[in-house]
Amino acid sequence: MDTKTTNYFDEMRIDDVKIRDIYQHYQHWQSNLSTGTLERKSAEAELLFRRLGITFAVYGESSGSERVIPFDIVPRIFSRTEWTRLELGIKQRVRALNAFLHDIYHEQEIIKAGVISKKQVLGNALYRPEMQGVDLPNQVYAQIAGIDLVRVAENDFYVLEDNLRTPSGVSYMLENRNTMMRLFPELFASHAVEPVEHYPQMLLDTLRESAPSNISNPTIVVMTPGSYNSAYFEHAFLASQMGVELVEGQDLFVHQQKVYMHTTDGPQQVHVIYRRVDDDFLDPLAFRPDSTLGVPGLLDAYCSGNVSLTNGVGTGVADDKSTYFYVPDMIKFYLGETPLLSNVPTWRLSEKDDLKYALAHLPELVVKEVQGSGGYGMLVGPTSSKAEIETYKQRILKDPANFIAQPTLALSTCPTLVESGVAPRHVDLRPFVLSGKDIRLVAGGLTRVALSEGSLVVNSSQGGGTKDTWVLED
Amino acid sequence: MLSRTADNLFWMARHIERAENIARVLDVAHRTSLLPRDVEGTEANLWYAPLNITGCAASYEEKHGLARASAVTHYMALDPDNPSSIYTCLKMARENARAARSTITSEMWEIINATWLELKRLSDQMDYDYEKFPDFFEWVKGRSHLFRGVTLGTIIKDIALSFIKLGTFLERADNTARLLDVKYHILLTEKENVGSSVDYYQWGSLLKSVSAFEAYRKIYRDVISPLRVAELLILRDDMPRSLHACMDEVEDALLEINGSAGKEARRSAGELHAALHFGRIEDIFEQGLHEYLTHFLGQTYSLSQNIRDAYLARQDRFETLPIRSAGQSQQQT
Numbered sequence: 071m072d073t074k075t076t077n078y079f080d081e082m083r084i085d086d087v088k089i090r091d092i093y094q095h096y097q098h099w100q101s102n103l104s105t106g107t108l109e110r111k112s113a114e115a116e117l118l119f120r121r122l123g124i125t126f127a128v129y130g131e132s133s134g135s136e137r138v139i140p141f142d143i144v145p146r147i148f149s150r151t152e153w154t155r156l157e158l159g160i161k162q163r164v165r166a167l168n169a170f171l172h173d174i175y176h177e178q179e180i181i182k183a184g185v186i187s188k189k190q191v192l193g194n195a196l197y198r199p200e201m202q203g204v205d206l207p208n209q210v211y212a213q214i215a216g217i218d219l220v221r222v223a224e225n226d227f228y229v230l231e232d233n234l235r236t237p238s239g240v241s242y243m244l245e246n247r248n249t250m251m252r253l254f255p256e257l258f259a260s261h262a263v264e265p266v267e268h269y270p271q272m273l274l275d276t277l278r279e280s281a282p283s284n285i286s287n288p289t290i291v292v293m294t295p296g297s298y299n300s301a302y303f304e305h306a307f308l309a310s311q312m313g314v315e316l317v318e319g320q321d322l323f324v325h326q327q328k329v330y331m332h333t334t335d336g337p338q339q340v341h342v343i344y345r346r347v348d349d350d351f352l353d354p355l356a357f358r359p360d361s362t363l364g365v366p367g368l369l370d371a372y373c374s375g376n377v378s379l380t381n382g383v384g385t386g387v388a389d390d391k392s393t394y395f396y397v398p399d400m401i402k403f404y405l406g407e408t409p410l411l412s413n414v415p416t417w418r419l420s421e422k423d424d425l426k427y428a429l430a431h432l433p434e435l436v437v438k439e440v441q442g443s444g445g446y447g448m449l450v451g452p453t454s455s456k457a458e459i460e461t462y463k464q465r466i467l468k469d470p471a472n473f474i475a476q477p478t479l480a481l482s483t484c485p486t487l488v489e490s491g492v493a494p495r496h497v498d499l500r501p502f503v504l505s506g507k508d509i510r511l512v513a514g515g516l517t518r519v520a521l522s523e524g525s526l527v528v529n530s531s532q533g534g535g536t537k538d539t540w541v542l543e544d
Numbered sequence: 545m546l547s548r549t550a551d552n553l554f555w556m557a558r559h560i561e562r563a564e565n566i567a568r569v570l571d572v573a574h575r576t577s578l579l580p581r582d583v584e585g586t587e588a589n590l591w592y593a594p595l596n597i598t599g600c601a602a603s604y605e606e607k608h609g610l611a612r613a614s615a616v617t618h619y620m621a622l623d624p625d626n627p628s629s630i631y632t633c634l635k636m637a638r639e640n641a642r643a644a645r646s647t648i649t650s651e652m653w654e655i656i657n658a659t660w661l662e663l664k665r666l667s668d669q670m671d672y673d674y675e676k677f678p679d680f681f682e683w684v685k686g687r688s689h690l691f692r693g694v695t696l697g698t699i700i701k702d703i704a705l706s707f708i709k710l711g712t713f714l715e716r717a718d719n720t721a722r723l724l725d726v727k728y729h730i731l732l733t734e735k736e737n738v739g740s741s742v743d744y745y746q747w748g749s750l751l752k753s754v755s756a757f758e759a760y761r762k763i764y765r766d767v768i769s770p771l772r773v774a775e776l777l778i779l780r781d782d783m784p785r786s787l788h789a790c791m792d793e794v795e796d797a798l799l800e801i802n803g804s805a806g807k808e809a810r811r812s813a814g815e816l817h818a819a820l821h822f823g824r825i826e827d828i829f830e831q832g833l834h835e836y837l838t839h840f841l842g843q844t845y846s847l848s849q850n851i852r853d854a855y856l857a858r859q860d861r862f863e864t865l866p867i868r869s870a871g872q873s874q875q876q877t
């Protein structure tokens with residue numbers, strides 16, 4: 071084991087010799103494999119993914135290029151006890167975030183109480199004044215949330231960010247499991263891995279519950295920006311798993327504040343749209359007029375209560391990285407509870423003192439854009455060169471309020487098959503949380519892994535890979 | 545079903561069928577080129593036929609000049625710039641399949657996707673060396689057969705399958721008619737030539753190109769005569785690539801799809817089908833085979849237009865069709 075990563079919490083190993091209980095059985099199995107088996111199975115998995123067309127497009131590369139996200143065949147394992155604790159924390163957080171969204175688009179009690187400033191909410195570019203006073207089914211705004219978690223010690227988890235707009239990756243969670251079961255049926259025979267395969271059914275139930283209240287048998291669709299979108303595979307996958315139509319903006323139109331799709335048998339009304347199109351592109355009449363992905367009049371139909379959009383419009387104000395700072399306060403304010411999951415200490419560079427501190431400590435910090443995602447446009451101080459830090463510093467100084475800084479976390483590592491064999495690599499976890507009448511999640515999520523040695527950036531757009539995530543009885 | 549999805553299913557099927565047909569046409573040209581030269585005259589003569597069938601002679605000449613075996617083969621099989629090459633058809637089929645991915649089965653997608661990946665690999669290995677092509681044609685035909693088998697074996701029998709059938713059989717009818725039309729002159733040879741070895745090869749290769757050689761023997765048990773070749777490929781409803789058999793399937797598919805907008809499409813398909821059902825080959829020869837086929841191609845073209853207007857086009861229908869009330873549309877869900 072290389073010394074570079076021994077300071078980090080390893081998911082499998084206590085030290086060079088001892089294996090954590092939950093990995094005992096797996097490690098025993100793996101150590102009995104004949105040489106080259108893992109490598110062979112890994113190549114098989116890659117082939118499988120390519121043949122199934124489980125691909126994503128990387129923005130900025132030549133158009134139409136499709137890549138397979140590297141899949142690592144060593145699973146990441148949680149015990150049921152650990153998972154139950156995480157699950158409670160995740161649900162608590164999502165409940166508070168939805169309460170926050172409902173509040174700021176209605177009475178704004180949290181602002182009146184002085185917990186969060188008016189400017190932070192109403193001055194946020196992702197706050198949608200159009201949504202003020204609009205009532206949503208179940209008072210839920212983010213029906214599908216992806217909560218990114220990292221672990222730094224045995225009992226120490228942090229929420230890295232909340233994804234409340236169009237979080238992606240759930241198809242990889244499902245296909246990773248599928249692939250593991252195809253490659254290693256014997257592992258599943260000897261491990262009681264909690265299933266994740268019913269996620270599409272849970273999603274469908276959630277979407278049904280999100281329909282306008284007077285509709286008993288809603289017509290549900292998945293809306294995609296189109297087959298060139300980086301997550302198109304996932305959109306098509308979810309639509310077919312749920313047995314609903316996959317539509318593009320051009321397939322829909324609005325007539326008298328109702329939404330219809332063009333079918334071979336004439337127009338048919340649509341009640342719930344699981345949209346994977348950003349707010350800005352949803353409706354050229356309301357938002358970006360140059361959008362060709364959206365449907366003219368959609369926002370009007372939505373605000374009239376004739377169609378549900380999941381996620382709701384205007385959720386971005388709650389997953390903004392400067393709002394993130396307030397989530398523990400939201401939990402106390404709305405639920406009267408103590409937060410079960412910690413926030414990463416965050417310096418908001420809009421604040422003078424925070425900015426001063428951050429600029430003096432850039433080589434130790436991670437700096438992110440407030441509304442960024444996908445690992446684009448961030449600075450990881452410890453792995454950046456002096457020149458990179460200096461360039462980034464200039465960017466911060468132009469508009470400090472657009473940035474937050476956080477300490478560089480010692481992300482846990484998990485054994486991962488790389489060229490030199492099995493070696494520890496840093497991981498995070500994105501569970502997917504569904505909110506309809508209840509809050510639900512499957513026991514598992516998407517574990518992302520930074521494949522280059524020492525790297526802390528796990529995003530697939532930045533060369534990260536994924537792992538199957540197991541929850542086992544302990 | 546979404547109009548756009550129906551459109552993609554229809555074209556996915558057409559593109560795969562078209563790729564298969566191009567492979568057939570080229571395969572026959574290759575076989576013929578192995579025969580003594582006097583059978584079809586010069587090399588250029590022989591190799592114009594496949595170009596004419598797919599209607600790409602002009603664009604070919606612009607790029608390569610005179611028709612030559614290796615250049616024509618490459619142009620029709622692998623040239624990405626040729627909109628009706630096998631390469632382009634399989635690429636388009638995959639794009640259609642990708643766009644309709646949530647409707648087709650995962651097995652269907654796997655076949656189409658794997659075919660495309662394999663084609664890209666094969667095309668890198670092949671150059672103008674046309675000796676390598678016969679295996680390639682077999683592969684294309686095989687993938688098409690596989691796709692049809694997987695489709696029938698995995699997809700629900702709903703209108704998705706009907707649109708796939710519609711695309712397949714309209715394309716096949718179109719192709720058989722074109723094939724006959726390009727070769728029609730050989731079916732009109734003088735009486736005294738009947739039975740000559742030249743004709744035997746000519747008709748033999750025409751029959752082989754539509755996998756009808758064995759069927760001919762089985763059905764007629766006699767020397768090959770032009771009247772019977774035409775009858776087999778136009779009027780016999782038990783011959784899978786005949787115009788009649790194709791229109792049987794097209795009419796069935798349209799009846800399955802039904803829908804208020806498809807009246808004109810159903811009417812014209814019915815008319816076409818009836819003409820084949822009750823037609824006599826003697827009358828067709830009387831009318832002139834070329835004239836008959838030209839008319840048929842015109843009719844299938846306008847049928848395609850009717851189908852597009854009724855089911856596949858989106859924007860047009862927004863203006864022309866009345867919006868149903870919510871109550872009506874909910875009953876269909």
